[in-house]
Amino acid sequence: MSSQHARPGPRSIELFDRARRFTPGGVNSPARAFNGVGGGAPVFIDRARGAWITDVDGNEYVDYVGSFGPMILGHADPAVVEAVQKQAAKGLSFGAPTGLEVELAELISTMVDSIESVRMVNSGTEAAMTAIRLARGHTGRNKIVKFAGNYHGHVDALLVNAGSGPLTLGIPGSPGVPASVVEDTLVATYNDLESVKTAFAEHGDEIAAIMVEPVAGNMNCVPPVDGFLEGLREICDAHGTLLIFDEVMTGFRVHPNCAQAYFGVTPDVTALGKIVGGGMPVGAVGGPASVMETLAPSGPVYQAGTLSGHPLGMAAGIATLEQIRDGSVHAAIEPKMTALRDGLAARARQHGVPFMTQGAGAMFGMFFTEAERVTRFDEVAACDLDAFTRFFHGMLDNGVYLAPAAFEAAFVSRAHDEEAIEATLAAADKAFAAVAAG
Known part of the structure; x- marks a missing residue:
């Protein structure tokens, strides 16, 4: 054609x-x-x-x-390009901490009220993967609720088709994803609280987290209907479940303090990407220190990355967020x-x-x-x-x-x-x- x-x-x-x-x-x-x-x-x-x-x-x-x-x-953008060029002249990667990692973590925590602690990763997919592992490790539960049409990267446990019903137990969304990997993934209907309540009626004590795009951006652009995000917050509070906002796309785009500020709903964990790296391959996971300290080396949930906190990405992210924070x-x-x-x-x-x-x-x-x-x-x-x-x-x-x-x-x-x-x-x-x- x-x-x-x-x-x-x-x-x-x-x-x-x-x-x-x-x-x-x-x-x-x-x-x-x-x-x-x-x-x-x-x-x-x-x-x-x-x-x-x-x-x-x-x-x-x-x-x-x-x-x-x-x-x-x-x-x-001139300021972003200059920041990357300046850092590149110093070296591309060290496999050791840099001050830029600290500066960007502080900036994110200042801009997003729900975030006290940040772990840098290398992509939005990695951020989503880490958020799920963190939620499971923190709660001691295995099941996850996600929504049809919400995309969280090519993470095996989240690459799931919805089927025709309001709630579908895990059906792999791609060859190479074993059914056993997604058997703890429950798929509900976006903007439909009743489908979420159905999931919790059947599995409430087993659900570690609800993961949701606060504005769905991977089935075109579909904002939440009134009361949907608020309802998710209430359901999570009632069941001791973590609410994860996948703000890889919406983070700092729909509002300088992310979609959670735009809609006035506070998640427990936030996955970030895209704007947070200013165009460089950067992701991040953030939340209250009480949750984030579950990650190694502070806690037992392991996560690591050789290039996490990459200096060029940190420089680009800082130069971007500094311009949009006001x-x-x-x-x-x-x-x-x-x-x-x-x-x-x-x-x-x-x-x-x-x-x-x-x-x-x-x-x-x-x-x-x-x-x-x-x-x-x-x-x-x-x-x-x-x-x-x-x-x-x-x-x-x-x-x-x-x-x-x-x-x-x-x-x-x-x-x-x-x-x-x-x-x-x-x-x-x-x-x-x-x-x-x-």
Whole structure:
């Protein structure tokens, strides 16, 4: 299908052909493949600055992927680049503590009220894995509740399909994940407290934690309905269960103090990634000292990482969080987000295309549906995925880069200025026309 479109260009196609010889599927993460939008070669990126990325063929795009969330300041932010370059000149990695690790941990703890202690890791997946192990070790229980459509990285115990019922005992979501590994994973329906209560009615004394994305960002962008997060907090309190917020995507993006401050619900453990590393591969797990001290070497729950607290990642994270901690970045993004979402909806109406957007803070989702709101995974799956594919290619051909899947959120940065928004809406006018034409 991609051959029918102007982009990607010949250099991207050449690189993809080479990549497929040496890399499974030609990409190092399935989220980068164009399989969800008709297949073919993805766009290979050469460089980026601000709100714009440039591919290896010299084509420029307004970027709404932002490395899937970290680039809240925009690409190649001068302060972040300078911090990384300065540290790189001192050395890349030591396998020993640095002051940067302490500085970033202090900064996170200052910005997020629920966090007193932080363990640095290397990715959001590792943060989720560590949070689960911590919860099990701290409570002495084995079962975990997660939600259909919530993605927590490729952790075996969390890579589980939901099935058709409101509660499904662990069914492996991928070959290579044994059924025995997920037999203690219970899957409930996002934004449905009754499905969670069902899980606790059957297994309450065995459940170590509920893990949830406070805003689901891996089934497009689906915010919580009123009372959902509050209800999870109450259920956990009643059963001595830990509430884990996976804020790998939402952390510092929907609010300078994370989604937990945005919604006013306090978790016991928080998994962080993306923005916390300023674009470098960094993750973190944080919570009250009474819980975090369960981790080795203070406690019996083992976790380690040779590159954890990597100096370049710590430098980038500090340089990023220092700029967003006062809320000015989020305040600057808010009117841009409003103009963008309103403009997209208006152009869809002009072309008679069923379409809506929803979001939280500096992230949003686009849905080709007649519905006024989408709240759960089956509703996302019921949207017109073919329409999204046509829209995606229409936007790409007209200089706007979106994630190549209908199940991914979009991200706005401080660098998305009036020029970028206007270019996006001009592209959307043509892309919606293509959707309407079929």
